[in-house]
Amino acid sequence: MADTKEAAKAERRANRLAKEIGTFAKAHGGAEGHIAYIGERGTRIVLVGDDGAWGDLVAPTRAIAEQAVAKADLTVHESFDGEFAGKVRTGPYEWTRMAGIQLGGPSNT
Numbered sequence: 001m002a003d004t005k006e007a008a009k010a011e012r013r014a015n016r017l018a019k020e021i022g023t024f025a026k027a028h029g030g031a032e033g034h035i036a037y038i039g040e041r042g043t044r045i046v047l048v049g050d051d052g053a054w055g056d057l058v059a060p061t062r063a064i065a066e067q068a069v070a071k072a073d074l075t076v077h078e079s080f081d082g083e084f085a086g087k088v089r090t091g092p093y094e095w096t097r098m099a100g101i102q103l104g105g106p107s108n109t
């Protein structure tokens with residue numbers, strides 16, 4: 001009984017993530033992704049839109065992340081580098097957050 005409950009919960013989570021992936025893809029002319037383990041928090045699904053916008057979602061497990069991207073029919077890359085990474089477009093916010101203290105940007109505290 002508990003296994004059935006857990007499976008149903010995982011299915012609902014994967015469906016919600018797939019819907020969010022679809023919404024992102026629709027808003028950005030399509031999307032591709034990458035799945036990355038982030039430790040105890042779970043697995044990150046990094047999304048890159050065809051327009052260069054990017055975002056991410058977190059799934060509690062890799063299995064749920066993989067199920068979500070399959071349901072969303074998302075093209076998934078093995079690594080976040082090369083041509084795929086080159087599609088990401090960053091703006092002033094990201095640059096000041098990445099540079100932070102080094103370039104006089106806002107601190108993270």
